[in-house]
């Protein structure tokens with residue numbers, strides 16, 4: 001790789017497979033499957049294929065919230081997709097999400113399975129299916145969908161932009177880190193101003209907008225993302241802090257955050273979830289003790 005200061009793009013971009021980045025082994029400029037592999041199917045109507053990243057936990061949090069409200073149709077099997085090992089390029093996964101990214105959902109409750117991909121789309125699908133966490137009346141519905149789409153459009157600047165260049169890129173490029181730190185701080189200020197006037201993003205009620213935004217920006221202000229709390233001075237966003245704490249206090253959020261998680265405290269990792277009792281018996285600390 002050429003030092004960024006000396007780099008002039010060639011006339012035609014060429015794929016350099018060994019570009020040295022942290023995700024070099026899974027990043028490629030071609031879509032579609034790399035290998036044949038069927039997805040497992042469990043006994044519940046909803047089959048989730050995911051990983052406990054901020055995009056993945058949006059869905060498990062919503063499912064746990066729905067179950068907590070008594071919607072038994074939201075029972076689900078959560079299967080682990082190890083993206084670092086290329087599971088997202090298996091043929092079965094690509095059939096459910098042609099974009100090869102977690103999370104992906106298969107709803108098998110009707111005569112024909114329905115596939116749903118893109119976390120924002122999955123949240124909307126489930127909220128509409130069960131009639132919860134998405135206001136039916138305007139203007140709250142418009143506000144909820146606006147913040148949901150805000151998250152989908154904004155988080156790539158946080159993850160793919162700031163997080164990538166601050167934490168993962170093989171060289172620290174001042175221009176890139178500056179550019180994205182500026183944008184992420186602007187986004188935090190957008191949220192802080194909204195949450196100064198409103199308890200939750202869409203208004204007085206907790207909705208899928210909060211469920212989508214919290215894993216990214218709540219996690220950021222709590223210092224869980226990229227080791228960047230001090231760099232971004234996240235303690236200054238007082239309203240975001242208040243909102244992040246209120247959401248983290250919800251038992252369903254604590255459960256949803258554990259599902260398909262592969263890192264952190266073993267007590268917070270439930271690699272696969274097939275039954276509500278798995279939280280009591282199958283987190284990694286229990287598995288380690290039992291094993």
Ligand SMILES: N[C@@H](CCC(=O)N[C@@H](CS)C(=O)NCC(=O)O)C(=O)O
Pocket residue numbers: 026027053054055056083088100101102103117118119120
């Ligand atoms: N816009 C998508 C983004 C999904 C996404 O980026 N997922 C990442 C993990 S957080 C992934 O599967 N990466 C695997 C890859 O890029 O190959 C969504 O919200 O569902």
